Amino acid sequence: MTAIVPAPFEGALLEVAELRRSYRVGGEEVRALDGVSFQVRHGEWLAVVGQSGSGKSTLMNLLGCLDSPSSGLYRINGQDVAGLSDDALADLRNREIGFIFQTFQLLARSTALANVELPLVYRGLSRAERRERAEAALRAVGLENRMRHRPNELSGGQRQRVAIARALVGDPSLLLADEPTGNLDSATGDEIFRLFAELHGRGHTILLVTHEPRLAARCPRAIRLSDGRIVADGPGRDVAALGTAQTVTA
């Protein structure tokens, strides 16, 4: 076991080694993730690209502590996720991960403020503290005038900003964004992307899962997955270009 686990990398936020996840589908074993190893340092901005079925979603679920690996190592902030109870995983998600989804996943009947407060409810903060931090997070994404609005009173871009505020409010170590611009028009998508760049500039660690090489090209670093394995890991521009070439030849 220790043989395949590399020594902890100084300053690494995420340590992933030989991570595997397989499912049984109709008696047949499907290897969604087949031995993935990489590390992410504090403050890095990393894109994970790959076509559908490449293992992106599986990796995201594992990194988000929503799912447990079949084998291999995953450490976040020094904490080994293996063998944690369901409750411990829930607490870990609450502390360490800020999720941003393609479909925003806002509670339709709650105001922007209440949506942003939600992670803090599960952290056990007092009402006053929740309110204060949620307002600060909404200000940070430029929605100080939309705090009392419900999702159906907001534009798509504004909704995603609420979702980003909700991801930021708990001050997690990792922002985990799954196709965050996928449901937005290109102008709004760009706006959201620039917001990520801004957050990166402020020192947040961001992992962006996308199938668009165009977005990956603008990230400092990208990982390309194919058939559950890492086929490229390097500067975003290079990894994205490789992807475009592959798409052209295919």
Next chain:
Amino acid sequence: MSDARRALTRGWAELTEGVRIALSTLLAHRLRSFLTTLGIVIGVTTVIAIVAIVQGLNLSFEAQVANLGTNSLYVQKWKWVMLESEWYLLRNRKPLTLAAFRAVERDSRLATAVSPMVFARATAARGGVEVSNVTVAGVGSSYLEAAGGGVGSGRFLVESDLELDRAVTVLGAEMADLLFPGAPPEAALGQRVLVAGRPFTVVGILERKGQFLGMNLDKRLLVPFGTFGRVFGMKRSISIAVAAPPGRVAELEDELTGILRRARAVPAGKPDDFSINRQEQLQKIYEGLTSALYGVAIGVGLVTLLVGGIGIMNIMMVSVHERTREIGLRRALGARRRTILAQFVLEASVVAALGGAAGTALGLGVALLVALLTPLAAAVTPSAVALGLGFSASVGIAFGSWPAWRAASLDPVEALRYE
């Protein structure tokens, strides 16, 4: 310490968040929530109405039974409450005679008042008015102290009335109304009435007592015990009313048993050849009847609440299904399984409790309406309200648990992806 504090804050935050979500879900689906709670509303309405009416009946029965005197014992040949088989045994008892009364009067140290009682039915008349089927009671001068009651106007029978076998009478309140229609009670005093064809002078009128188990306690007249014997003969068995000092009824009963066994020479080892009756016995019978009614009410209520509970379970299943992605999201943001479980149980309980509150209000309304429109009484007691609310909330918890458990055991990945 700070961990415990944080857990407490978290619990409170989750609770208020749960209630907020539950109420906003209810408001978002007003018609659906209304239809869902209807079963609970009907169930609780039924139970509350029946319980309120039964409790009202109990109170009015207690008031009626109190007419018999809470501290009064009645020594009689017959038992008030008996089995059919006992009737044959009791029939053969020797009649109770004046000698028994004398023995009690002489020997009882506890009794505060003793009076013989003997009854007949007769026709009373005055001028053109004739009232048939009147209860005529021959009693002693201590009758009111022994059996309870009071004089409204005039006086009661006195010692000399009894010694001299005077032809005087004290009228029940309704007899005064019937024989002297439209006249004030005082107008009857000193007047003559015919009882079983004999003239009697009215010396007093009793306070109104009302009904007792369908008997009209005011349609009667009292005459001196000896005078009764002259008119109706003395062959019948008498009763003896005895009053005990407050709280010493059981003691008095023991003492009377001893006195009467001696007076009637009952050999040791043989059963008593007389009965000592008291209001408690009637109350026990009555409580037996109403507890059966309670049983029916609770049975009906349970069946309706079961139906209501299934309605709640159904709608909660729908709610869990509709909000699969919300559940996934909450799990992703750090909600534990039991947080989700608690949220949905809470939601089911809020629906059920609102239904319970509406049902309680409706049930009390129905009971009050019944009390207004019919001779039945209704009593609103805090216990009935607690019963209604408690019942419905537990139905919510019981029937909300299964859907809530389903919600809690959803896989967060699957739930988030759910379309």
